[in-house]
Amino acid sequence: MTAGLLLITAALALAWYAAPALRLARRTLSPALALTAWVLTATGLLLALPAGIALLLFPEVTTAAWSATVHRCWTALRAAGLFAPESGLHTTAVLLVTLLVSRLLLIVIPHARRVRHRTGNHRDALALLATPVPGRRDVVTLPHDQPLAYSLAGAAGPTVVSTGLLSQAPEGQLAAVLAHEQAHRTRRHHLLVASFAALRKAFPFVPLFRAAPAEVALLTELDADAVAARGQGVPAVLAALRAFPHHTAAPGEQLAARIAHLSRPSGRYWRRAAPVLVLACAVVSAGWAASAVSELCVLSLVLGAH
Numbered sequence: 001m002t003a004g005l006l007l008i009t010a011a012l013a014l015a016w017y018a019a020p021a022l023r024l025a026r027r028t029l030s031p032a033l034a035l036t037a038w039v040l041t042a043t044g045l046l047l048a049l050p051a052g053i054a055l056l057l058f059p060e061v062t063t064a065a066w067s068a069t070v071h072r073c074w075t076a077l078r079a080a081g082l083f084a085p086e087s088g089l090h091t092t093a094v095l096l097v098t099l100l101v102s103r104l105l106l107i108v109i110p111h112a113r114r115v116r117h118r119t120g121n122h123r124d125a126l127a128l129l130a131t132p133v134p135g136r137r138d139v140v141t142l143p144h145d146q147p148l149a150y151s152l153a154g155a156a157g158p159t160v161v162s163t164g165l166l167s168q169a170p171e172g173q174l175a176a177v178l179a180h181e182q183a184h185r186t187r188r189h190h191l192l193v194a195s196f197a198a199l200r201k202a203f204p205f206v207p208l209f210r211a212a213p214a215e216v217a218l219l220t221e222l223d224a225d226a227v228a229a230r231g232q233g234v235p236a237v238l239a240a241l242r243a244f245p246h247h248t249a250a251p252g253e254q255l256a257a258r259i260a261h262l263s264r265p266s267g268r269y270w271r272r273a274a275p276v277l278v279l280a281c282a283v284v285s286a287g288w289a290a291s292a293v294s295e296l297c298v299l300s301l302v303l304g305a306h
Contacts (some may be wrong), residue, residue: 007052014045017224019211026215031223031261037190038216042199045208046104050097107202108195115194119153126152130160138185139178141166147244151181153190165244173240176232180240183227218254222261229262236263 016039026034079133130140142148147165149284151157159181161174169177184190196212203209241259 004052004055004207007048007055009052011045011049011052014041014048015206018045019208019215023211023215024280026219026222031219031226032187035216035219035223038196038219039192042196042258043213044210045206046159050100062096065119104202105200108198111194111198111201115153122152126160130158133161133166136178138187139180149177149181151190153185153194155185155188157185159185169240169244172232172236173243176228176236176240177244179228180224180237183224184220185221187223190225193217193220218257221254221258225258225262234262244276 021039022034022037025037027222029037124144126140129233130142132139133139139159139161142160142162144162144184145164146162147168148162149160151159159178161177164176165174193213193216196209196216199209200213225237236257241255245255
């Protein structure tokens, strides 16, 4: 019971108080590390809450050694009477966990299908309307006077730029914009944004997931800026943001945050401390994940025994 209460308490603390802490971390951690912290925190919450509920309702469950747990879990899953509990307490636990998982899947799967369908339609339209840039297989152009650039979801891209951007942007600024958009593709930023948007739809009453989409979207932009700055230089990225503030669909506040983030000097202390902090978060989250999986597997044995 103590382990269950601890897991539930940790999950509730993450749900209600992690978002402000993660926002503060953005000021000191690099964007990539801050994104990692968001992913680890969300994963820890999703694993800790159902495991805590199960352990609270089944105090007789204890953690087994991993090798024995995996073997017994596999055996239990093959047992015929796995989901035939005789106790109403067992039924309640199964229903609570099933409701949480079902709601998540019922939101995430249709959301993923819609995103994939829109991306496929967009790619088909680009195949008809866009013109490949000579020498750049991953870049296509669309005829439009306004300077615009964006990347399509997926590592294959492509990156789409308007003819207005090609004609107006100096070579260095254009290279910075293309490097920024390429970073979105190679670092799977579209997947991160879509995943947290799905979590918000599934659990809008959870403050962590309610705050995540906007914060993760900003962090993906900051991360892409950081990648572009390493390749093309900070001055080129800043010049592109200031010269072409509307080359993306980013809100004004987000654009201001990106300029401010690139403009301020990075602290040496936090460059040393940040990997340690993220490693600590990873260890804690990995521990929660291991505990949750182990306890749920052993719980399946208890249900099968009943």
